[in-house]
Amino acid sequence: MRYISTRGQAPALNFEDVLLAGLATDGGLYVPENLPRFTQEEIASWAGLPYHELAFRVMRPFVTGSIPDADFKKILEQTYGVFSHNAVAPLRQLNGNEWVLELFHGPTLAFKDFALQLLGRLLDYVLEKRGERVVIVGATSGDTGSAAIEGCKHCENVDIFILHPHNRVSEVQRRQMTTIFGENIHNIAIEGNFDDCQEMVKASFADQSFLKGTRLVAVNSINWARIMAQIVYYFHAALQLGGPARSVSFSVPTGNFGDIFAGYLARNMGLPINQLIVATNRNDILHRFMSGNQYVKETLHATLSPSMDIMVSSNFERLLFDLHGRNGAAIAGLMDTFKQGGGFSVEEERWTEARKLFDSLAVDDAQTCETIAEVFAQTGELLDPHTAIGVKAARECRRSLDIPMVILGTAHPVKFPDAVEKAGVGKALELPAHLSDLFERDERCTVLPNDLKAVQAFVSQHGNRGKPL
Ligand SMILES: *Cc1c(COP(=O)(O)O)cnc(C)c1O
Numbered sequence: 159m160r161y162i163s164t165r166g167q168a169p170a171l172n173f174e175d176v177l178l179a180g181l182a183t184d185g186g187l188y189v190p191e192n193l194p195r196f197t198q199e200e201i202a203s204w205a206g207l208p209y210h211e212l213a214f215r216v217m218r219p220f221v222t223g224s225i226p227d228a229d230f231k232k233i234l235e236q237t238y239g240v241f242s243h244n245a246v247a248p249l250r251q252l253n254g255n256e257w258v259l260e261l262f263h264g265p266t267l268a269f270k271d272f273a274l275q276l277l278g279r280l281l282d283y284v285l286e287k288r289g290e291r292v293v294i295v296g297a298t299s300g301d302t303g304s305a306a307i308e309g310c311k312h313c314e315n316v317d318i319f320i321l322h323p324h325n326r327v328s329e330v331q332r333r334q335m336t337t338i339f340g341e342n343i344h345n346i347a348i349e350g351n352f353d354d355c356q357e358m359v360k361a362s363f364a365d366q367s368f369l370k371g372t373r374l375v376a377v378n379s380i381n382w383a384r385i386m387a388q389i390v391y392y393f394h395a396a397l398q399l400g401g402p403a404r405s406v407s408f409s410v411p412t413g414n415f416g417d418i419f420a421g422y423l424a425r426n427m428g429l430p431i432n433q434l435i436v437a438t439n440r441n442d443i444l445h446r447f448m449s450g451n452q453y454v455k456e457t458l459h460a461t462l463s464p465s466m467d468i469m470v471s472s473n474f475e476r477l478l479f480d481l482h483g484r485n486g487a488a489i490a491g492l493m494d495t496f497k498q499g500g501g502f503s504v505e506e507e508r509w510t511e512a513r514k515l516f517d518s519l520a521v522d523d524a525q526t527c528e529t530i531a532e533v534f535a536q537t538g539e540l541l542d543p544h545t546a547i548g549v550k551a552a553r554e555c556r557r558s559l560d561i562p563m564v565i566l567g568t569a570h571p572v573k574f575p576d577a578v579e580k581a582g583v584g585k586a587l588e589l590p591a592h593l594s595d596l597f598e599r600d601e602r603c604t605v606l607p608n609d610l611k612a613v614q615a616f617v618s619q620h621g622n623r624g625k626p627l
Pocket residue numbers: 268269270301302379411412413414415416417418465466544568569
């Protein structure tokens with residue numbers, strides 16, 4: 159499989175190189191040159207397969223030529239073997255024909271484990287084969303950091319540095335990062351905000367001289383392997399609900415358009431999906447595009463669903479690329495306009511094309527809390543605030559009651575106690591067994607000033623299993 163850039167200028171890469179690449183050299187994002195397509199008979203024949211075996215069938219075409227089947231199978235079995243629920247991604251019914259796909263049974267209790275548990279193993283496999291080591295530097299406001307650290311903690315060939323804003327992430331989220339020890343794991347608390355952290359990561363990609371030749375790898379949601387892993391659970395859910403003979407709809411809480419883009423790809427690979435609902439919080443750039451063809455940056459608002467607090471939606475470029483007939487020059491032009499502070503609209507036919515599949519809703523904090531309370535009263539299920547946004551959007555935007563509606567349950571409610579408390583749901587939140595002693599565990603973390611040079615010096619001092627590069 160070959161991968162091409164959405165801006166049309168960077169060289170095509172194979173899977174192995176795309177895994178190790180961040181942005182393409184032309185500033186674009188990598189996408190498969192030709193998407194695999196499965197027949198209905200083929201998809202139907204996968205009914206009842208264990209999750210890792212389904213994952214093998216869905217993802218195999220993407221890694222062909224880079225990873226032999228037997229090795230890939232073994233990696234997938236290990237990856238999804240660490241999930242605490244036997245079904246890996248169980249469906250729970252909320253209402254007639256309405257379901258939550260629980261994607262929070264991984265080690266860090268959010269859906270990011272599906273991709274990052276795999277990414278860590280794939281990186282280590284490929285690096286071992288090449289005899290190389292890499293450094294990961296990532297910024298997190300919460301979920302990504304812990305999932306990336308959990309995914310890489312056993313990697314022999316990766317040192318991971320995760321920057322979070324000092325005193326500005328929740329205690330559960332901080333502890334999920336700082337209580338994991340390993341000579342290749344480095345938590346850095348920056349005396350600044352999340353944007354400061356993210357700027358440092360960007361600057362480090364732009365000038366990598368501080369790494370003395372060691373390669374820097376991205377683990378944010380622009381990494382193709384993360385999107386790829388997320389395609390699988392759309393197939394998994396549909397097969398449980400009568401697909402592919404019957405079509406299914408999905409409502410997806412999203413900020414960076416990563417998770418929902420995976421659903422769009424599943425559909426293009428042959429899975430009958432009737433409707434995809436983009437569910438955002440008050441940071442609603444995606445909703446403004448879907449509802450009014452305006453893609454314009456606005457100020458950032460802190461919400462009760464912090465994992466979707468974004469101003470710009472990085473993976474949206476991948477959809478724009480398809481909407482523009484895969485014309486890289488057109489995308490480079492649009493992104494230039496955007497960067498210069500302007501927003502943009504796309505031509506009417508392109509927008510109408512997107513609207514055939516996508517609907518959207520922006521949900522504010524008050525509505526999020528109302529939905530948590532409502533669903534708890536109706537079913538006894540406690541939703542996390544991101545999932546609640548998905549449920550609200552599903553109920554408002556649904557086109558057909560006959561078609562099963564699946565809401566992606568992106569996190570366990572225990573990760574977001576503020577929202578649950580504000581919703582007034584009188585249920586004590588309990589950590590799952592594997593995290594029950596989280597608040598007693600020792601923590602390891604280095605506090606650094608909001609200074610790029612200090613951070614880069616720290617990385618080069620510790621980037622080789624805790625030793626200097
Ligand atoms: C990361 C995250 C999201 C948003 O994911 P996208 O990649 O922006 O689609 C939603 N919910 C939770 C709990 C998350 O951690």
